[in-house]
Amino acid sequence: MTINYWGACVDPAGDDYTVAGEAMTCRLTRKVNSSSTFYLEVDNKDAAKIDTYTNGDKIDFHVGIEPLYQWGSLSALSFTTNDDISVNHHASLDFGSATDFTVAFRFKVAAFGSGTYELVSKSDGSAPDWRIRMDSDGALDAELDDGVNSVTVTSASGLDDNKWRTAIVTLDRDGNGQWYIGNVASGDATAISTVGDIDDGQKLYIGSLNHATNFATAKLDEICVWSEVISSDDRAAYESGSPDTTNLQAYWDFDEGYGSTATDEST
Helix, strand or coil: CEEEEEEEEEECCCCEEEECCCCCEEEEEEEECCCCCEEEEEECCCCCEEEEEECCCEEEEEEECCCCHHHCCCCCEEECCCCCEEECCCHHHCCCCCCCEEEEEEEECECCCCCEEEEEEECCCCCCEEEEEEECCCCEEEEEECCCCEEEEECCCCCCECCCEEEEEEECCCCEEEEEECCEEEEEEEECCCCCCCCCCCCEEECCECCCECCCCEEEEEEEEECCCCCHHHHHHHHCCCCCCCCEEEEECCCCCCCCCCCECCC
């Protein structure tokens, strides 16, 4: 018998296994009966036994300390001082003066008091460019700047609470920009049609601004960029861990483990 458990988060202090996104806490125990047979018992939060497995049964637990598994993610990337990823310039991430686009990512950031954390930025530090960052009040900003006109779309503040969250910003170039946190609109819809050509020919950076400043101390995962304003169904699909691939221009899932390369999984 093979049993697979997905979406488990362990509390090391109590050996409690919590299924992310579900109202269930499981305790993993081992008992020995009179015939010295080993058992694994998985109990729910009310201590009612769900099932018992005897010695020789194969039970695969997918366990970790972060609740990423509700999204089907195996791991995230942790950024600290001077950590970042650079992505060579590619035309698929240039959105000109009229192309709509959407950026989505999962993040965990603790309060940092002052300054700015750059999360995803296609910029060398000067306009034209587009940038995704977090301010010291815990609000997310999406800034579009053509060198003359600049508009910033801002989410609600207080997102620097050291909890995993999903963020999506949709950018309708002849309409509004809007943030969604956990697939719920956050902050005001902001008109962005005054911004023209934002193409810059520069690299895209994850975790810094131009590998020079605004380094983020953060955990990031599942960064997606689409060349469209994704639909409410697509936002829900991303929230559930299944990003839609239509017009998907970049997708970094950070499931490579340790190393120096992050793979773009878009097709």
